[in-house]
Amino acid sequence: MSDVRAAQRGPAPRGADSFLRMWRELLPVGREAGAAGYRRYAWSEADAACRAWFQGEAEARGFTYEVDRNGNQWAWLGNPADGDVVVTGSHLDSVPDGGAFDGPLGVVSAFAALDELRARGSALRRPVGIVNFGDEEGARFGLACVGSRLAAGQLTPEAARELRDADGVSLPKAMERAGYDPDAIGPDLERLSRIGAFVELHIEQGRALDLSGDPVGVASAIWPHGRWRFDFHGEANHAGTTRLEDRHDPMLTFANAVLAARKKARLAGALATFGKVAVEPNGVNAIPSLVRGWLDSRAADEETLAAVVEEIECAATERGHRDGVGVTVTRESFTPVVEFEHALRDHVAKLLGRPVPVLPTGAGHDAGILSASVPTAMLFVRNPTGVSHSPAEVAAEDDCLAGVTALADVLEGLACP
Numbered sequence: 037m038s039d040v041r042a043a044q045r046g047p048a049p050r051g052a053d054s055f056l057r058m059w060r061e062l063l064p065v066g067r068e069a070g071a072a073g074y075r076r077y078a079w080s081e082a083d084a085a086c087r088a089w090f091q092g093e094a095e096a097r098g099f100t101y102e103v104d105r106n107g108n109q110w111a112w113l114g115n116p117a118d119g120d121v122v123v124t125g126s127h128l129d130s131v132p133d134g135g136a137f138d139g140p141l142g143v144v145s146a147f148a149a150l151d152e153l154r155a156r157g158s159a160l161r162r163p164v165g166i167v168n169f170g171d172e173e174g175a176r177f178g179l180a181c182v183g184s185r186l187a188a189g190q191l192t193p194e195a196a197r198e199l200r201d202a203d204g205v206s207l208p209k210a211m212e213r214a215g216y217d218p219d220a221i222g223p224d225l226e227r228l229s230r231i232g233a234f235v236e237l238h239i240e241q242g243r244a245l246d247l248s249g250d251p252v253g254v255a256s257a258i259w260p261h262g263r264w265r266f267d268f269h270g271e272a273n274h275a276g277t278t279r280l281e282d283r284h285d286p287m288l289t290f291a292n293a294v295l296a297a298r299k300k301a302r303l304a305g306a307l308a309t310f311g312k313v314a315v316e317p318n319g320v321n322a323i324p325s326l327v328r329g330w331l332d333s334r335a336a337d338e339e340t341l342a343a344v345v346e347e348i349e350c351a352a353t354e355r356g357h358r359d360g361v362g363v364t365v366t367r368e369s370f371t372p373v374v375e376f377e378h379a380l381r382d383h384v385a386k387l388l389g390r391p392v393p394v395l396p397t398g399a400g401h402d403a404g405i406l407s408a409s410v411p412t413a414m415l416f417v418r419n420p421t422g423v424s425h426s427p428a429e430v431a432a433e434d435d436c437l438a439g440v441t442a443l444a445d446v447l448e449g450l451a452c453p
């Protein structure tokens with residue numbers, strides 16, 4: 037594991053070798069030469085390579101491999117039609133220049149945990165599945181968790197078909213180019229109804245476990261979060277000849293909105309980030325005609341989140357009046373607060389055999405989307421940098437292996453009672 041700090045502590049799970057091998061094999065996929073981090077975007081070549089890896093691991097173990105109507109990949113041990121299936125997994129796609137762990141840790145650990153159970157000789161009494169949900173990060177089409185949202189009926193096929201990437205390629209076109217059928221997408225409620233429990237293991241996206249000194253924790257809740265597109269309409273003009281007082285410069289209004297977002301979020305104890313921006317015409321010597329900024333905002337409760345976004349919109353609009361810039365705001369996605377089912381959460385925590393931290397998170401997950409239809413829980417693995425959505429995201433090798441053991445214990449407790 038080239039970017040995992042190796043410091044073996046305690047007995048390694050018997051799935052350790054397979055974890056390390058799989059990790060090594062997946063590590064170069066989607067890491068272009070010269071790029072700062074991973075670029076595993078939905079329906080790209082890197083995504084296809086990740087998918088081929090998943091299929092290979094499933095078939096090498098003799099699991100039944102399946103791709104659902106929305107392009108999510110499944111590997112079954114036992115017959116899912118029997119129902120009450122225990123499912124684990126996560127996603128393999130990444131944000132732009134993302135880290136190695138967000139997503140893949142959950143999928144690699146899932147295969148390794150089942151290897152561990154086989155090595156223990158555990159007899160499964162419930163079918164078990166591993167899933168790779170498609171397009172979790174929404175890096176390409178702007179909407180997160182497209183695969184799980186479609187499956188859960190939280191995104192209509194019509195709305196999904198309208199999604200476009202930065203080059204104007206539609207989601208159906210991208211799926212088609214990748215060899216998938218976009219006409220098939222839609223709710224998959226029967227499949228979800230067969231799932232008795234979904235447990236997603238994920239790297240922690242913060243430092244709570246590092247501070248508490250625990251390699252593994254359990255999720256309590258996911259903060260409500262959403263994405264809003266702010267369009268600032270100004271007037272294109274010459275950067276060298278237009279007097280400052282004659283300008284209608286949308287970049288100025290946008291800059292003020294960024295500062296307002298920071299201030300409003302700070303005052304409310306929330307989070308607000310403009311992390312993506314597009315400028316037209318995007319010339320060094322031209323005042324822009326349009327600046328488009330995407331706001332990601334999150335808070336502990338939905339009322340606070342709504343209030344913060346409204347305040348940012350008001351501040352941007354007011355400033356727009358002064359700058360002669362029109363501001364329009366479009367909500368592109370919203371995910372309500374998720375409180376993980378207490379019974380499963382407590383059961384999972386008990387199966388770990390020792391007290392572990394129970395943590396909320398501001399990060400979105402497929403587990404959060406599924407939690408509306410399926411009993412769902414999450415395990416977090418310590419991340420000493422606390423950094424995520426960046427190549428600085430890291431988990432030590434012994435913590436990854438502790439995660440494999442924890443997931444194996446949980447799957448064993450659920451599927452081999």
Ligand code: GLV
Nearest residue numbers: 173180398399400
């Ligand atoms: C996904 O990781 C998100 O929280 O946006």
Ligand code: MN
Nearest residue numbers: 131138173425
């Ligand atoms: Mn992520």
Ligand code: MN
Nearest residue numbers: 138139172238
């Ligand atoms: Mn993730």
